[in-house]
Amino acid sequence: MNTRNSLWLGGLLLAASCGGGGGGSGGSGAAAGPKAPLNLVAGVRGGDVVLDWSASAGAVEYRVYGSDQPDVVRDAANLIATVTTPGAALSGVPAGVPVFVAVSAKNSKAESALSAEVSLTLGPDPLLGDQWHLLNLGQAGGTPGEDVNALAVWNAGITGDGVRIAVVDDGLELGHEDLSGNVVPGKSHNYLDNSTNPSTGSHGTACAGVAASDDGNAVGGMGVAFDARLVGYNLLEELTDSNTVNAMTRDAAANHISSNSWGAPDGFGIPQPSANSWRNAVESGIVNGRGGLGTVYLWAAGNGALSAQGATDNSNLDGQANFHGVIAIGAVGDDGVKAFYSENGANVLVVAPSMGRANHAITTVDRTGPIGINDGTNPNDYADTNYTNTFNGTSSATPLAAGVVALMLEANPALTQRDVRWILAASARINDALDPDWGVNGVGLPINHKYGFGVVDAEAAVALAQAWVNVGPQKRVLTPLRQPNLPIPDADLVGVSDVITVANSNITELEYVQITFDADNHSFSGDLEIVLTSPSGTTSVLAEVHAQPQGSVPYDAFVFGCARLLGEPADGVWTLSVRDLAPQDVGTFKSWRLELFGS
């Protein structure tokens, strides 16, 4: 768990109940006192400056010193608060004026030296306090700390500057008051009229706001990468394969990130392969995009986990979200628990905050005027219809992750798209720690079919990005087709399995695995559970038994994806186990093969 979470909870709530504020005097600074607090960070919540730091052993109180000038001196004139546990919120700070703050720790004998100093200038973004996904203090009833943890990154001056995000969606309102400052002029695209103005989409506009709406401009809230640049492509207004190819590769030299909050229709529970042309376009992007570093494609994992159609969809049935060239993003709530709609999947790399509570989902921009998500009819939404507090879904989680990637790429512009995959996974934070699906893969990384490697953590991701050494050239190994042709026993708990032995692959650290599985004569694919076991013993559920209320589509050489094996070696015995766990339909485990990606 992120220690910051509990600190916020303990600090703010306890300070309140104890009436922990109050004056104090300068300390003695004797050596016998506790050590100066570490990890001081400052952020904003509404009109308040909020502070957090790590506890110092032996401290019985903390003293907060502040000034409008740097190099704060620990004296009575600068003492602004005394609290008994880490964490404080300071009111009355005027906007536009820098605040410099440091903290000391004190016990009965002495007061420590001051901590490292932090500074912050309040921007007058009036809705910022509602953006719990950026800083969750429990303001919406959620769990403090269950956010994207970007405060320290912003305080370090990393804001997405110089990074360009393509929002591929139903459009992007270029002139929106909270987006226009970050929009790249003349580089968006409208597929309906071939113009550079795709301003009609409310969904894409909201997504853009989550990633990179402006800060400090006296309107709305802000995006996680509030200085990143934006372009919008309204692909979803005419979603044809040729338009999709264009959207995936358009301006590939200049776009760093492609954020995609869409996909094959959710909730049907059928395998939906991607178009060959789309896969070729993404292959081109990851190899040639961004000057050869590769476009970073982020993809919403899907909202069909508990669908109106009655199917329990799995992200791995989506031939785009499970492709090795994209990073699939799931969603969690403001309590850190899986959003009920977010689809499980062995292909899901990480999750990001998205689902809020009543009247308090994601606050972001909306089409100007009452023509978007907030049309003025929902009494719980903002009176200012240029904004909404109801955005939601893996749609919202994806641009949030895209914004975090923008922060990473500003911190280290040399990262390849493969590096980004590694860093997001290795820096993710375990959430919902009691969930029984948590385990570790063969190299000890935490994994969960609901959460991938965990919740995106901007601070940890940027820190890792700054120290990251690029992974070596990627190796790809396609195994020969295995054709076991095993009849799958109907309604049987044992099932059948087959093995593939990989040798001399020269892949010591896997990045992704694609599994082509064929049981094309099974008349109801929803009956099948398919589990892959890696040579390291990691089991990954590729398909679960599920409903298909609008009819079935067979696994006809369908390609599944697996992100969970990051870092494991490829050589050894791979096992694919197939069980038909429901009566009535039967078929044959005809063939399978692996495509291994790694270095």
Added chain:
Amino acid sequence: MKTTLLVLAVLAAGACTANTSEQESDSATLGRSAPVEAPNSQGRPMKNPTELASETALSRSIVLLSGGRERTLWISDDVVVEFQPDSAGRDALLRSDAAAEELGQPQKGVRLWRVAAGLGTDSFARNASLDAPRFSAVLHETQSPRSPMLAPKGGVIATFPSTWTRAQVDTWLAARGLSVSAALVEGVNMVRIDTAPGLEAIELANRLVESGELVDCEPDLWREASKR
């Protein structure tokens, strides 16, 4: 000398406010991009569409050759799609079936129409396209007319071997009465070839695949999608 300009009070914002521990109804929290919560189907998976009393399973299909496999798509009995909809398209369609019902626009670039079931949507679309070449039968992923939709907008996407020059591509296509309308990806021999909308585009793509000389060829499909 530093100046303390602020009179700052420690706030424990939120701590004195009611902090309900009960999760409010999830369904009340949803934005428009997320689904409405529905009871999960448990137990035996729901089977084919014939189990849905109100559904009529589609009976006509077309095979799409994709990645060396035969993929079956099901032809709607009564829904056609109009691409780049406008009043001229509406007029053309209503001339073919004055009782056609407009079903809406799932995307701004497409409009769906319900036409008389007995007409055969593929031949209906072909006839309507004589006036304005922008109609196709709607296809479905399964036999259920409620399953995801797609439709050939017209045109095919062909990928030629990387060793072929553009001149070779042009010559090969010209021999078949075809031509490149657009190169789709720089550095990849992927081009778009214009055709009329409708099932003819699938048939052409299949023929080009069967030539054995292309890396890949698919119809340029319009697809229904979820905003997530």
